[in-house]
Amino acid sequence: MCRHLAYLGAPVAPQELLVEPPFGLYRQSWAPRAQQYGTVNADGFGLGWYADGDEVPARHRRAGPVWADATFADLARVIRTRALLAAVRSATQGCAAGEEAAAPFAAERWLFSHNGAVAGWPAKLDALAGLLPPAELLELVSRTDSALVWGLALHRLRAGAGLGEALAGTVADVAAHTTARLNLLLTDGRALAATAWGDTLHHRTLPGRGVVVASEPYDDHPDWTAVPDGSLLLAGPDGVTVRPLGTVRPL
Numbered sequence: 001m002c003r004h005l006a007y008l009g010a011p012v013a014p015q016e017l018l019v020e021p022p023f024g025l026y027r028q029s030w031a032p033r034a035q036q037y038g039t040v041n042a043d044g045f046g047l048g049w050y051a052d053g054d055e056v057p058a059r060h061r062r063a064g065p066v067w068a069d070a071t072f073a074d075l076a077r078v079i080r081t082r083a084l085l086a087a088v089r090s091a092t093q094g095c096a097a098g099e100e101a102a103a104p105f106a107a108e109r110w111l112f113s114h115n116g117a118v119a120g121w122p123a124k125l126d127a128l129a130g131l132l133p134p135a136e137l138l139e140l141v142s143r144t145d146s147a148l149v150w151g152l153a154l155h156r157l158r159a160g161a162g163l164g165e166a167l168a169g170t171v172a173d174v175a176a177h178t179t180a181r182l183n184l185l186l187t188d189g190r191a192l193a194a195t196a197w198g199d200t201l202h203h204r205t206l207p208g209r210g211v212v213v214a215s216e217p218y219d220d221h222p223d224w225t226a227v228p229d230g231s232l233l234l235a236g237p238d239g240v241t242v243r244p245l246g247t248v249r250p251l
Contacts, residue, residue: 002087002113002114003041003087004086004087004088005086006187007083007212008082008187008190008211008236010208017218023218023219028041028088029042029045029066030067032215034200035200037181038090041065041088043091044063044064045087045088047084052082056108056109057106059106060072061102063099063101082210087102089103092118094122095146103146105141105150107154111185111189112185112186113184113186114150114183116198117180118180119180131152149184156170163193164234167193167232168195168245181199182197183196184197194235195232196228202215205239227242
């Protein structure tokens, strides 16, 4: 479910990555090419980005499809950012609707997105929810499986975990309690981490500019690299690394 994209590098207008490419995230909202679950991503969208000198990201989110929001085109054209995370949503059955359910989720300096679904939502996830302190469980931003996954990752981040450690630990927590598809994206504006766990993920280095990590390529350039299922990707100033997450298999 859903499609998402993150970027780190030289200043860029979001429209260059999301709208202008022939198969960009904007188009993926109605015509994804590699989506295995669901066909249309019209249940919400969001863009999060960082301004120079401010580590707290800004966001623009809506509950409806991105093509129905006239404001998005102007924002994507005029913003310049060194880091962004964007997503279009195909809602999981039984999950809440609304703007608060649309990624990216945010807290402090972090942006997060979940492409996938958690089996058993919501009736069979009491044990998984029990991993969070009651106060943090009450702070979940929406009644969705993605918000719960974000809560688990945020708990680890606030305890001092790095981006990759937080995502790997979250995947391990969820996989220990149920089956799930957990393609996760997380950034603090300086580095990013991603997991490939049950759905497609790709990365591409833009020479002299930066790195893009996305559910699916936004064009047919040969530099796109598929991330193996069951992997953790880390990207930063030193480049991109990919390693296995573990032996438990995704749904």
